[in-house]
Amino acid sequence: VLESDTECPASGLCNRFVKGDIRDYETVLAFGRQVDVLTIEIEHVNLEALEELEREGKTVIPRPKALRIIRDKILQKEYYRGHSIPSPEFIVVKDRAELMSRADFLPAVQKIGMGGYDGRGVIVMREAADMEQGFDSPSVLEKLVDIDKELALIVAIGAGREESVYPPVEMVFDPVLNLLDYQICPAVLPEKIFWKVEAIALTVARNFDSPGLFAVELFTDKAGNVYVNETAPRVHNSGHHTIEAHYCSQYDMLMRILLGLPPGNTDMILPSLMLNLLGEPGHSGPADYVGLNDVLRIDNAFVHIYGKRETRPGRKMGHVTVLSREKQELLHQASVVKRTLKVQAKAT
Amino acid sequence: VLESDTECPASGLCNRFVKGDIRDYETVLAFGRQVDVLTIEIEHVNLEALEELEREGKTVIPRPKALRIIRDKILQKEYYRGHSIPSPEFIVVKDRAELMSRADFLPAVQKIGMGGYDGRGVIVMREAADMEQGFDSPSVLEKLVDIDKELALIVAIGAGREESVYPPVEMVFDPVLNLLDYQICPAVLPEKIFWKVEAIALTVARNFDSPGLFAVELFTDKAGNVYVNETAPRVHNSGHHTIEAHYCSQYDMLMRILLGLPPGNTDMILPSLMLNLLGEPGHSGPADYVGLNDVLRIDNAFVHIYGKRETRPGRKMGHVTVLSREKQELLHQASVVKRTLKVQAKAT
Numbered sequence: 138v139l140e141s142d143t144e145c146p147a148s149g150l151c152n153r154f155v156k157g158d159i160r161d162y163e164t165v166l167a168f169g170r171q172v173d174v175l176t177i178e179i180e181h182v183n184l185e186a187l188e189e190l191e192r193e194g195k196t197v198i199p200r201p202k203a204l205r206i207i208r209d210k211i212l213q214k215e216y217y218r219g220h221s222i223p224s225p226e227f228i229v230v231k232d233r234a235e236l237m238s239r240a241d242f243l244p245a246v247q248k249i250g251m252g253g254y255d256g257r258g259v260i261v262m263r264e265a266a267d268m269e270q271g272f273d274s275p276s277v278l279e280k281l282v283d284i285d286k287e288l289a290l291i292v293a294i295g296a297g298r299e300e301s302v303y304p305p306v307e308m309v310f311d312p313v314l315n316l317l318d319y320q321i322c323p324a325v326l327p328e329k330i331f332w333k334v335e336a337i338a339l340t341v342a343r344n345f346d347s348p349g350l351f352a353v354e355l356f357t358d359k360a361g362n363v364y365v366n367e368t369a370p371r372v373h374n375s376g377h378h379t380i381e382a383h384y385c386s387q388y389d390m391l392m393r394i395l396l397g398l399p400p401g402n403t404d405m406i407l408p409s410l411m412l413n414l415l416g417e418p419g420h421s422g423p424a425d426y427v428g429l430n431d432v433l434r435i436d437n438a439f440v441h442i443y444g445k446r447e448t449r450p451g452r453k454m455g456h457v458t459v460l461s462r463e464k465q466e467l468l469h470q471a472s473v474v475k476r477t478l479k480v481q482a483k484a485t
Numbered sequence: 486v487l488e489s490d491t492e493c494p495a496s497g498l499c500n501r502f503v504k505g506d507i508r509d510y511e512t513v514l515a516f517g518r519q520v521d522v523l524t525i526e527i528e529h530v531n532l533e534a535l536e537e538l539e540r541e542g543k544t545v546i547p548r549p550k551a552l553r554i555i556r557d558k559i560l561q562k563e564y565y566r567g568h569s570i571p572s573p574e575f576i577v578v579k580d581r582a583e584l585m586s587r588a589d590f591l592p593a594v595q596k597i598g599m600g601g602y603d604g605r606g607v608i609v610m611r612e613a614a615d616m617e618q619g620f621d622s623p624s625v626l627e628k629l630v631d632i633d634k635e636l637a638l639i640v641a642i643g644a645g646r647e648e649s650v651y652p653p654v655e656m657v658f659d660p661v662l663n664l665l666d667y668q669i670c671p672a673v674l675p676e677k678i679f680w681k682v683e684a685i686a687l688t689v690a691r692n693f694d695s696p697g698l699f700a701v702e703l704f705t706d707k708a709g710n711v712y713v714n715e716t717a718p719r720v721h722n723s724g725h726h727t728i729e730a731h732y733c734s735q736y737d738m739l740m741r742i743l744l745g746l747p748p749g750n751t752d753m754i755l756p757s758l759m760l761n762l763l764g765e766p767g768h769s770g771p772a773d774y775v776g777l778n779d780v781l782r783i784d785n786a787f788v789h790i791y792g793k794r795e796t797r798p799g800r801k802m803g804h805v806t807v808l809s810r811e812k813q814e815l816l817h818q819a820s821v822v823k824r825t826l827k828v829q830a831k832a833t
Contacts, residue, residue, distance in 0.1 A: 384808075399782045439732075
C-alpha cells in the first residue's frame with residue numbers, strides 16, 4: 138500500500154506499507170515498479186505514472202485509459218453520450234463567467250470536472266443567484282432530474298472480460314426530517330426497470346475496455362426513465378454490505394480480478410441494510426464511539442470501525458450492516474443503530 | 486504477533502510482527518511487556534512468562550492457570566474428574582515400563598502429557614503388542630470408547646464472564662474408504678443429547694475461571710452417553726465455518742473478549758460444511774493448489790488458503806467452507822471440492 142498517512146486504515150493490513158504521495162509521478166512510478174499488479178482506491182492517483190507503468194508491462198486495474206475518463210466529470214459525461222447511455226442532459230462550462238451566462242439551463246447541478254470526491258465538488262443550483270457560489274473551473278452543468286429512486290450497482294469485469302453483476306441497491310435519504318439515510322439491498326424495482334438498470338450498468342462498465350470493479354450510480358424518475366449519475370472504478374461505499382450479505386464480497390471480487398482468478402458469486406445470502414457512520418456535527422478530534430457496546434449487542438448488526446484517529450463533522454468513520462429476511466426488521470434495527478451510535482470527539 | 490517464522494500466515498496480517506521463540510521465557514516476557522492484552526494461538530507458549538506478565542498486571546486471555554491445566558493431558562483429565570465432567574475412564578502412567586504393566590486396561594488410547602498437538606502425541610492401543618510403540622513419558626491411558634459421533638462445541642467466556650455457546654458441530658470421518666472427512670454444522674442430535682452436550686461443554690469452560698474461547702471436543706456412544714475428549718483454550722479448527730456461517734465468527738468473538746466488548750451472536754446464518762485442505766501424501770515442497778480455479782467457481786464454496794509456503798503430507802494448508810440450507814447440497818459440494826482441489830508440491 139502506498140499512502141502519505143502512515144496511520145491510514147490500510148497501513149496495518151498489508152504486507153508492506155510505503156509512505157508517499159499518490160499524486161506524485163516519481164513516487165507512484167517507483168512504487169509500481171516493485172509490484173506485479175496495481176489497483177487504486179481513489180481516482181486521484183498520478184495517472185501519468187500509471188500509464189507509464191502499464192507501458193512497462195505492469196498490470197494496472199482499472200486501466201489508466203478508463204481512469205482518465207472517469208476522473209474528469211466532463212469526459213465521463215461525454216463517454217455516456219458517446220455510448221448512448223442515458224444520463225441527465227448537460228453542458229460544459231469552462232469557468233464561472235460562462236456558468237453565469239447559462240441561467241437558462243437551471244435547475245441544474247454543477248459538478249467540478251477534476252478533483253471532486255464523495256459529495257465534494259457538487260453544487261445544486263435552482264435559481265440564478267445560486268450560481269454566484271459556483272465553481273470557477275471547467276465543470277459540467279447537468280439538468281436536475283426529478284428523482285424517484287437513487288440506485289447503485291456494482292459490475293465486475295474479470296481479467297478475461299467475464300462480466301458479473303451484483304444486485305442493485307437503493308439509497309434512501311430523508312431530506313426533510315433528516316432522520317435516517319441508509320442503503321438497502323436488493324432495491325425493490327418493477328421488473329422492467331430492473332432489467333433496464335442492469336443493462337445500462339453493464340453497458341457503462343463494458344465499454345471502458347478494462348477489467349475492474351465499476352460502481353454505477355443511477356437515478357430513476359417517476360416516468361420509469363433510468364439515468365446514470367456517475368461511475369466509480371473501484372470498491373465503493375455502495376458495496377460495503379457485500380462483506381456479510383453476499384457470497385463474494387466486493388473485496389474478494391477485486392482480489393480475484395487482480396489475481397486473474399475466476400469471478401465470484403454475486404448472489405445475496407440475505408437481504409441487507411447499510412448505514413454509514415459519520416462524524417457528528419460539531420465534533421472534531423480523537424474519535425469516541427458513543428453507544429458502541431449497545432450496538433455490538435444487536436444480534437444481526439455487523440459493526441465496522443475504520444480506525445481513523447480523528448473524527449470531523451460528516452467524515453466516514455465506519456459503517457454498520459444489518460442482515461434480515463424481513464424488511465421491517467432491517468428498518469427497525471437501522472433506526473436503533475442510528476439513534477444509539479454516535480461518533481463524537483473525546484472530551485479532553 | 487510473536488513467532489519465530491517470519492513467513493508464518495499471521496506475519497502479514499498484524500500491525501507489528503516480532504520474530505522470536507514463543508517457548509523462551511525472556512522473549513515472551515519482553516514481548517508481553519509491550520502490549521496491553523495477550524492471547525495465544527497454540528498452547529506451547531512459555532507459561533512462566535505468561536504467569537509473570539499476569540502478575541505484572543497484563544491481561545492474559547486465557548488465564549495462565551487455565552493454560553497450565555489444559556496443556557498437560559494428565560492435569561486436564563484430573564480437571565474433568567474433579568468437576569464431575571464425564572470423560573473416558575483413565576489411569577496415569579509415568580513411563581513405558583509402567584505403561585507395559587497395564588495391558589489389563591486395553592483397549593485404550595495413550596495420550597502424551599505434554600507437547601501433543603493436532604493429532605500428534607496420541608496412540609490407539611488395542612492389544613498388548615501395541616504398547617511397545619507407546620510413549621516413554623508421563624501420559625494418560627484412556628479407555629477406548631465405542632464412538633457414535635464426534636462433536637465439538639465452542640464456548641466463549643467474556644471479560645465479565647458472560648457465557649455464549651456456538652451450536653455443536655459434528656466431525657465425520659470415513660476410516661474405511663477414507664474418501665471424505667469433514668465437519669458439519671449444526672450436528673444432528675436427539676434433543677436430550679443436545680442439551681447434555683451443551684451443559685457439559687459449559688461446565689468445562691466455566692470452571693477454568695478465565696475469559697477466553699474454549700473448544701470442547703466430545704464423543705457420544707450408542708447408549709446416549711456423552712464424554713469430553715479434550716479442550717483447546719483458543720480459536721479452533723472446529724470453528725472455521727463460523728467465519729461465513731455465523732453472525733459472530735470465532736475470531737470476531739475472540740477480539741470482543743480481548744477488548745472487553747460485549748459477546749457476539751453465535752447463531753447460524755446458514756448450515757455449513759467445512760473441509761480441511763491437507764497436503765497430499767507424497768508431496769513435500771513449495772505448495773501448488775491444483776484445481777483451485779475450478780473450486781473458486783463453485784457458487785456456495787468459500788476457499789481459505791493460509792499462505793504457508795511449503796506443503797507436507799497431511800499439513801493443514803487451508804480449508805473450504807460450503808453454505809447451504811440443504812444437507813445433500815453440502816455433501817455434494819464437499820465431495821466435488823475433495824476430488825477437485827489437491828495441495829501438491831510444485832514440479833521443480
